Amino acid sequence: FQGVSSVDIRQVAEQTQVRRYDRDERLFSEADKGQPERESLHILLDGFVKVARRTAAGTGRDKTDERIIAYRQGGDYFAGGLDMLGDRRAVTVTAITRTNVAQVPRQVLLALLARYPEVRQRFSERLQLYRDATAAAYSGVFEPFNLNQLVKVNTASDAEARAGLDSLVRDGVVEGTEVLVIDLDKCIHCNECEEACARRHGHSRMNRKGMVVGNISIATACRQCQDPVCMLCSRAGIARMPSGEVYITESCIGCGICAERCPYDNISIMTLEDEDAAARPAWEQFSSFFKKGAGKERGRKVLPMAAAPGPLNAQQSIDAFGEMRKKLAIKCDLCAGYNNQACVQACPTGAAIRINPTTFFGSTEEILRRRAK
Missing domain, CATH: 3.30.70.20 (Alpha-Beta Plaits)
Incomplete structure (x- = not known):
């Protein structure tokens, strides 16, 4: 809303409803066509949601299944379920974590866009990004590294990459603020990270084995969640x-x-x-x-x-x-009170590192957009 006057911002805020959704609660469903919630502009203040559509090839009791096609996180926004991917098809949006959402009524949004063409242009550009990412949302192929610092991951197949992207969200990796990861190209399996943790604390607070994405193993240790x-x-x-x-x-x-x-x-x-x-x-x-x-x-x-x-x-x-x-x-409490983290400090090859998942893997939108290029 850059460029919008403070008076208009205040008017929009007065008509905006902030709603809180618990984990696994739906913002709206494919079946709920025409509901005001679907037509509103949704701004994710914090948290994560998944965007899905039903398929006819499922194995469930009703012979349908859910296909996750995109993820959205704090800072993202979309103009209702019918056009959030740019194809005017209905979707189901479900909170993965506790999520706060600001809902701007459709008529309020349209009036604002008519008054400010530059804001409308920015919304159109974001919608185009969603269109460009639609194919990527279905395949979920991503590059989980900072290309300036690390080697690009080699993905064996679209299915493997899609499973990796789903795991990053399903297992809460992108929700964390400090995630312990191990570069499997450098790891020599000496287990020194776990032993150093046990020496410092009397009992190991981590397990170096965990979910593997590309050549990165995400260790089993507390990730200091945004919403613990x-x-x-x-x-x-x-x-x-x-x-x-x-x-x-x-x-x-x-x-x-x-x-x-x-x-x-x-x-x-x-x-x-x-x-x-x-x-x-x-x-x-x-x-x-x-x-x-x-x-x-x-x-x-x-x-x-x-x-x-x-x-x-x-x-x-x-x-x-x-x-x-x-x-x-x-x-794990990140070795609070010490001047270093035992697991990272003890690793002889530098394979164990602490990362911010959004910075390291990229935001969910960046992941999808990267594939679309």
Whole structure:
């Protein structure tokens, strides 16, 4: 809306409705033809949505299936479901994450475009980009690297590339802000990244094996999501620093709610008691005390994070605290409090790196447009 007067902007804002959609909630469906929601201008304030059409070749109960043909993310916009791809065919749009959408009524938009030809021209150019990307949306072939710094990925087939693009969104990669990836051309499978994590934190918070896209493996580790649903904790056992790191607080009692909420299985629950210690002979337990320190004494493996009670009720005894803290949630917090990240620092070949997925892989629209060229 660059170039639109503040008075007109205010009038548009007064008639604009901001709606919040939960994960998997539909903005509109192919079957809902003629609804005002479909005819409105949708501006994605944040979050991700998928655009799909039904096919007649499905294997579902109704003999139809869904074909994902495009993705949209915060900052994108489209003028209703009938023309968002430029072909006037209906689509179904579903929120992948919690999404905030500003809906500008069709008549308000048309009046604004009639008053400002330059704005209309910009909308037409965006619509042309959607048209150019339509073929790419169906194939989903993409180049997931910064071509100025990294080697271009070689895609074996359209089907493989489409699966890769779908995985980036379905598995929440593009939703993350700090994603640990491993260049398989450099990785020597020494496992030093995991071992360094375990040495620093007492237990590895990552698994180097994960989804593979091209020659990049996306490690199984917390990605510090833009919209972390895991933070809905009644005990404030998980929080976010101003700098963005999501971390486990000392209020955590290991209930597992955050792990259940994480859609990507990047939080695990660790038992603080060493279950193997009780089964070991007394002489072995005694010798391990001197080898590994008091943390192994009487079978208890005390993590640094669990060394202090945290904000529990002052009237509770230490024994009560001990009963509550038999388990603890474990997740990557980007080595908050340290001056480096253990996994990245320890990699001998530089294969392990942290990336911002939108910068590294490109926005979903850039991915599709790249294929269209």
